[in-house]
Amino acid sequence: MSGVQLKFVRKTYPNGAEAIRGVDMDIKSGEMIVFVGPSGCGKSTLLRMVAGLESISGGDISIGDRVINDVSPSERDVAMVFQNYALYPHMSVRGNMSYGLKNRKLDKAEIEKRVNEAAKMLKIDQFLDRQPNQLSGGQRQRVAMGRAIVRNPQVFLFDEPLSNLDAKLRVQMRIEIKRLQRRMNVTSIYVTHDQTEAMTLADRLAVINDGLVEQMGAPMELYSNPKTLFVASFIGAPQINLIPVTFDGKTLNNGSLKLAGFKDLPENTDLVLGVRPDVMTQTTKGQLDMRVDLVEQHGGENLVYGALQGAVNDEGEELEICLKGDKALLPDLDAALRLSFDPATAFVFRKNTGERLL
Amino acid sequence: MKRVQYEHSPIPYLFVAPQIIIIVIFFLWPAAQAVYQSFLLEDAFGLSSQFVWFRNYSDTILSGAWLQAAWFTMIFSFLVTFLSLGLALLLAVKANEVIQGASTYKTLLMWAYAIAPPVAGLMGNLMFNPLIGDLYGFMNAVGFDFDHKLDPVDAGFVVVLISVWKQVSVNFIFFLSGLQGIPKSVQEAALMDCKSSFRRFWTITFPLLAPTTFFLMVINITYAFFETFGIIDTTTQGAPGGATTTLVFKVFQDGFRGADIGGSSAQSVVLMLLVLALTVIQFRFIEKKVHY
Ligand SMILES: Nc1ncnc2c1ncn2[C@@H]1O[C@H](COP(=O)(O)OP(=O)(O)OP(=O)(O)O)[C@@H](O)[C@H]1O
Ligand SMILES: [Mg+2]
Numbered sequence: 282m283s284g285v286q287l288k289f290v291r292k293t294y295p296n297g298a299e300a301i302r303g304v305d306m307d308i309k310s311g312e313m314i315v316f317v318g319p320s321g322c323g324k325s326t327l328l329r330m331v332a333g334l335e336s337i338s339g340g341d342i343s344i345g346d347r348v349i350n351d352v353s354p355s356e357r358d359v360a361m362v363f364q365n366y367a368l369y370p371h372m373s374v375r376g377n378m379s380y381g382l383k384n385r386k387l388d389k390a391e392i393e394k395r396v397n398e399a400a401k402m403l404k405i406d407q408f409l410d411r412q413p414n415q416l417s418g419g420q421r422q423r424v425a426m427g428r429a430i431v432r433n434p435q436v437f438l439f440d441e442p443l444s445n446l447d448a449k450l451r452v453q454m455r456i457e458i459k460r461l462q463r464r465m466n467v468t469s470i471y472v473t474h475d476q477t478e479a480m481t482l483a484d485r486l487a488v489i490n491d492g493l494v495e496q497m498g499a500p501m502e503l504y505s506n507p508k509t510l511f512v513a514s515f516i517g518a519p520q521i522n523l524i525p526v527t528f529d530g531k532t533l534n535n536g537s538l539k540l541a542g543f544k545d546l547p548e549n550t551d552l553v554l555g556v557r558p559d560v561m562t563q564t565t566k567g568q569l570d571m572r573v574d575l576v577e578q579h580g581g582e583n584l585v586y587g588a589l590q591g592a593v594n595d596e597g598e599e600l601e602i603c604l605k606g607d608k609a610l611l612p613d614l615d616a617a618l619r620l621s622f623d624p625a626t627a628f629v630f631r632k633n634t635g636e637r638l639l
Numbered sequence: 640m641k642r643v644q645y646e647h648s649p650i651p652y653l654f655v656a657p658q659i660i661i662i663v664i665f666f667l668w669p670a671a672q673a674v675y676q677s678f679l680l681e682d683a684f685g686l687s688s689q690f691v692w693f694r695n696y697s698d699t700i701l702s703g704a705w706l707q708a709a710w711f712t713m714i715f716s717f718l719v720t721f722l723s724l725g726l727a728l729l730l731a732v733k734a735n736e737v738i739q740g741a742s743t744y745k746t747l748l749m750w751a752y753a754i755a756p757p758v759a760g761l762m763g764n765l766m767f768n769p770l771i772g773d774l775y776g777f778m779n780a781v782g783f784d785f786d787h788k789l790d791p792v793d794a795g796f797v798v799v800l801i802s803v804w805k806q807v808s809v810n811f812i813f814f815l816s817g818l819q820g821i822p823k824s825v826q827e828a829a830l831m832d833c834k835s836s837f838r839r840f841w842t843i844t845f846p847l848l849a850p851t852t853f854f855l856m857v858i859n860i861t862y863a864f865f866e867t868f869g870i871i872d873t874t875t876q877g878a879p880g881g882a883t884t885t886l887v888f889k890v891f892q893d894g895f896r897g898a899d900i901g902g903s904s905a906q907s908v909v910l911m912l913l914v915l916a917l918t919v920i921q922f923r924f925i926e927k928k929v930h931y
Contacts, residue, residue: 334830334831356834363824367822369843370825371846371847371849380832381832
């Protein structure tokens, strides 16, 4: 097994679009890396550059010690699972899985063995002689996985492989992918824009924003210690509460809202206070007042949404915040809740650069 | 159990009537006429006719000229179909890879589509004119002793060339749209599975184009059989010595030029049966293999 190194990788499309603007990354052998980011940030582009489906405009990509910039996709020793499965419609499941091996001139017995093993592992052994159009979406996804597994590659690449499946199947496959990856211990890169997928699958997460890696690290590290406003707002569901504030030397202010317990912040600068919904608790002596708009019951936990009293957002409208509590937290509509949080658990960002100050 | 019953209205029949009338007037009626005529022998002035059973069939079909035409038709149809499909596929694959100026290429390649066969024939005739024809001059300049008025192979070359040229654009359009119908991700998956682009073409692209190819094959064979009539009529007119006479052209020659209505009817009935047989074969044996 071998890792993947990206050294100042750039991509400019022929039409001039700068999709990747210098990415450095060192992926260790056997690690599972997840790329997350908003639509159009360049996740797929970066993945496809590793796969060899997009040319590299600048920098180097290497797998193991081999620079693969000019190596053809079939010789990079990577296997990819596509979002829409990309099965060969005219071949049976067996044909799909063995096609890549046949082209690599493996002997028949070995191909047979690998296909059968992978099929058993993915529970598709009873479909081996079916055509792809005779399979359900979930089964097709398994075949696509099988096609990647039999290749026994150095690196697995996944481009939103689960986004065409229904919610329940997605959870099931997610667990299965993680288990397979653990068991095979193959270096993997996984692209998704699904929060939960990203948090649960990744050994390390790379948050990508506008062609650059904003921050990279273990999922919990990114959750509890985001470097930028973007990472803080992108990671975590429900989203972090963001309150625009200014500092006057003693308190953070927004309208009549005054929050004490913060220091060493620049004055007369637009700041953003970030408070995770799960670090706030309902008390009688808190710093925030909230008027309840909506309670979402998720079974084990409840999410309470409402307007923060005394403060306004950038448009001068009510500021919506969210509180996470257990299932006993069931306030009435329009009830006033008093919330408290430990200032040490909150983040403060500089508004114009997104840089984290506290 | 109650079945859902819809009230029958005559309106649907009214809608299909024009189509049925057209088929009856322009196809069934002439076909019936041909069958009837094929059993009659007319005198030279067309004044009287006599019922002769299958004599028209045995006379024409067993004649050397008919067998020659049948043989030529086979070779001609095979060459035209094979060459125009092959060439169009090659062009379509190449045009599909072109990124810059793609639409110009495509438009240029599609142009010939708008040309009617007789016009294509006239143009070809000019190009192979012994006095002013550029292609005639070129063939002789590069060392061939080229004369399509005398040499059967040269004459065959001319009609095949023009027929293929005329047909390539239609095939090109269909192949190109077929190629564009192959999902990009499937091609990318193949790119990661197979290094050789030649092998990729024959194992992925070509099989996925099979339905298009089959459809075009039927169209092209029909074209070579029937529509090339206009090209032959405006170029070689079946010469030299019947060497470029297709079965359809022979029907026309014997019937309209030779005024042998009975004989040419017999030929067209045989032709009809041939085409029927060909169609059945195509659908029975080939179509099974092309759908996935
Ligand atoms: N073939 C292309 N030609 C030109 N620009 C492209 C091409 N493909 C992508 N882009 C641009 O590059 C940027 C990154 O695209 P990419 O597909 O990598 O986004 P993504 O992060 O995968 O988004 P999504 O989550 O929607 O899949 C986008 O701004 C897109 O418009
Ligand atoms: Mg994408």
